[in-house]
Amino acid sequence: MTAQKTPYYADAAYRSDGIPKQQASTERSWLKRFGKKRLPWGEPQNVTPDDFLRERAPERLRFQADMRKEREEKLALGTYIPAPYEHVDFHDRHDHERFRFSLWSSHSQFWSYLYIFGKGWSLIFTPIYILAALALAAKSREPYFKALWGLFDETFYVTMLPLYLAWAAASLVLRKLPKLWIKPSRGPIWELNRRTGLVTLFDYDNNGEYKKNGTIGELTAPFYEFDAYLESGPDRQGSMNHVLCIAHRYRDIVINFSSLVNVDNRWQMPCALWDFLQNYMDTSRPLPDLPRYEEFRHLDPTTAAHDLKTGRNPRFWIDMDDETYKQHLRQLLENIDNIDTFKRQNLMARHVRYVD
Missing domain, CATH: 1.20.58 (Methane Monooxygenase Hydroxylase; Chain G, domain 1)
Incomplete structure (x- = not known):
């Protein structure tokens, strides 16, 4: 009897072309609605906060590749000395499977x-x-x-x-x-898992369990059960600032992304982050084409199939010269400025009846 191969993506994995029918949303109080504008689901553009592109410039990718090569050579020779804190878990992950975020202690x-x-x-x-x-x-x-x-x-x-x-x-x-x-924090804050389709908020209250025995609670739900909101408020000088948050439609699970992308006076930046999150979690589409994911693209089935079909150069980013990289960055900034978020229909309304 031939053993069945376990599917790579879980049943709850998000697909923009396969969103299930869901129950009506829970009505939010006026306090939860104050200063927040719901962003539409669907039709995301290929944009991302520019910091995501800057943090893995081709020059940095090449440096990291050289470091890995040197490490492997020294391991083979038995001369490798681990770097300080190399084996310390800082609780953050960002690859083809999950985006787990934590802060420094x-x-x-x-x-x-x-x-x-x-x-x-x-x-x-x-x-x-x-x-x-x-x-x-x-x-x-x-x-x-x-x-x-x-x-x-x-x-x-x-x-x-x-x-x-x-x-x-x-x-x-x-x-x-x-x-x-250099000290790790007590643990992660939130995680978006592309492979399982689940969003997790780590609970450090957990009905007192964390203080008693260090058990971290997990508030988990499918990605498609969350709605995104543009949260706006004035700063001390009176200028309006904006940040993205996502809130579960039926439970009290809210993730504020101000620690990931700084509060910005441009509403376009939180909208770009929302488009990125949709693209990252959507298993019917390849991973966003960012330098960070280049080494992982062949490990994600949808992305690997897309790259094979389109003939994408597997070293597209790492071999890129500085001037071409700067052109991509300028184009990204232009696309962010011209984002069309508020001209879109909320495609999730086809699957959910909103009560507010």
Whole structure:
């Protein structure tokens, strides 16, 4: 008797051409609707937040390939020494099967933020401080250089020195003392799984189980049961900022993507992220053609079949020259600016009756 081969994609895997009929949506309270605009399902464009393209530039792909080759050669010779933290699980994954997101631990974030704070404000305030000191010294009745030195002596230690010290201390720790700041977080935050079609929000309350024994709960549902929302709100200066979130249609499961893609004053960027998520999860279509996925494309059946049919160069991104890469980046930014999200019909309305 011949054993049946297990299908690669699970029954719940999302297919834009095979969305099942679902029950009517649960009515949301006014508070959950406030400042949120539902985005339409379907007809996504081939766009993605530009950071996804920048983080895996061809030059970086080639560097990583050289590092892997060197590692394999040293392993074969028995001379390989593992890099620090090589075997530490930082809980994040992003490949052809799943997009699992986690943040650095709060301890690691402290040093990163201290570095950004110290360096950023030092670069901003140093020229202002110098110009102000020169101007005040020029107006002083005392000799110019005496007045200038007096201003520095009175104000430098309480204004600029703390910023310089923060910058220096954080730089030292980040560059030379990795054991002081590289620490994994307690676990992942959310996951989108292309192979299973499931979206998971990791629950660190879990009815008190996490505090008792470290058990992380999982709130899981099929991708097609989530709706995307453009969440908008003013910043301190009154400018309107936007972020993408997805909310389960029937349960209290909400994922806010502000930690993945920064809050932006352009509504187009969250819309581009929504198109990317639909394309990534859609097993009737190949993976988005991004540098990050190039090494995995042959492992995803739909993508492998597409690449074979179209004759896609398997080294399309890694062999790309810098100028061509910049052209792709410019084209992506133009496509984001021209995204047509709010001109589309919500194709999910064919399968779900929305009550709000």
